[in-house]
Amino acid sequence: MTARGYPPSTDMFRRDAFHRRMAWIFGLQLLGMVAVALISYYELGPLWMVLMLIMLTTLLGWLMARRQWRQVRRLARAIKSWDESKNDLRPWQPGQLPRRTDADVAALAEGLYAFANRIAGYNQRERNFTRDASHELRSPLTVIKMSAEMLSDEPGIGEFGQRSLQRIKRASREMEALVEALLILARESDRGLTSEDFVVNDVLRDELADIRDLLEGRDITLELDEPVRFALHGSPRVFAVLCWQLIRNACQQMEQGVIAIAVMPGAITVTNRIDEAAAGQVNRHGFELAIAQRISERFAWPLELQTREGRQHVARIRFPQTVAVS
Structure with missing residues (x-):
């Protein structure tokens, strides 16, 4: 197992297994059609027997093809039910696929699992950034604003000092609006915003x-x-x-x-x-x-x-x- 928690490669699965099984399905159908043609040509059986053989061959081919598609359908259900807000990615692990899974399907599952891991990491970093930035940036700005307000009430500050305080107040308000804009853009979705x-x-x-x-x-x-x-x-x-x-x-x-x-x-x-x-x-x-x-x-x-x-x-x-x- 690798650090990400899934097999290092898809060598454990059978390569081209899907192609071989589809070849068996079409080969079975071909044999059935040849048998039907021979029975009809040499009149070896009644018409109902020919029709039954055609229906049986078609049904067996459909059942076998449906069974082969079951692996792709299982993967599609996993994608449909995936919730990016949750970190439970165990259903995506290729190690949970049956040994008879085709290597191409296993490679697709492995890629999707790695992609889901990356998305989960992005979401976690987004939450950490918006939470930490909201606290770590707004707190010092609040202190700056309060200190500037207190200094502006001091009687001993001259005209030059008052102009400097006004610039500090203006810069702190601009920083508040800028931090607000950046936090809004940092969110991947609209969660946390009131509508x-x-x-x-x-x-x-x-x-x-x-x-x-x-x-x-x-x-x-x-x-x-x-x-x-x-x-x-x-x-x-x-x-x-x-x-x-x-x-x-x-x-x-x-x-x-x-x-x-x-x-x-x-x-x-x-x-x-x-x-x-x-x-x-x-x-x-x-x-x-x-x-x-x-x-x-x-x-x-x-x-x-x-x-x-x-x-x-x-x-x-x-x-x-x-x-x-x-």
Whole structure:
């Protein structure tokens, strides 16, 4: 036995056994047809005997072929009943296959068992990462935020110190949103995310309030246009993280100006206009858009990026399935 728990090779099984057995089946049928032809040609028996011989030969061939397919069907049932959330992979072990199993079927079972082991390992690492990262990253961020709040109340801190504290607070909020986005993307499935009907306008308004705090001290104005209202069924936190990524990226592309967020029927657009004079001083890091693109693909919310005349950048996120607002 190897470290993975299954036989090191498929040499213990009979190679080409399936082919040989199928050859026996077709050989039996051929003999039956020859016998039928001889009986009919030489009139050695009545018609009912010929028909019975044909039926018997066909039935025996079907039974033998069905028996050979039993191994493949057993493997198919194991695949159908496999639960990737459980680590019990004993039904997949090739060592449990009968000795008469064809080597090709055993090789397929061995490959599927190794694949199931890898998937189980991936799931375990996913759970460990999301659990550990959630605790190990959020805890120090909470300490940083609390310490910054306490320091901001100290009367002896000057103007330079207050600006530094504001930058610390802003960076800690950005890190919280980034950690949230990475943890969402790290999950293989949507387990752990709450799904509900939520109005996108309300969630977007709350998110803009936090973003305005991040923009304190910068000459950037956020404008929200809401000609329509609609709702979605899903995770409001995922939606908020996606909107934060798009607006944050728009803020990075400009030093001053207006960022317009519009709620359109089944879509949300984020538009900015970059001044030519400030364009060369802008940080154009695209990490946030990469995360937004991955969230878009993960939850089937198509993301469109456009650059119009006058250095106007537009990000549009579409929602194919919306819920009517009551």
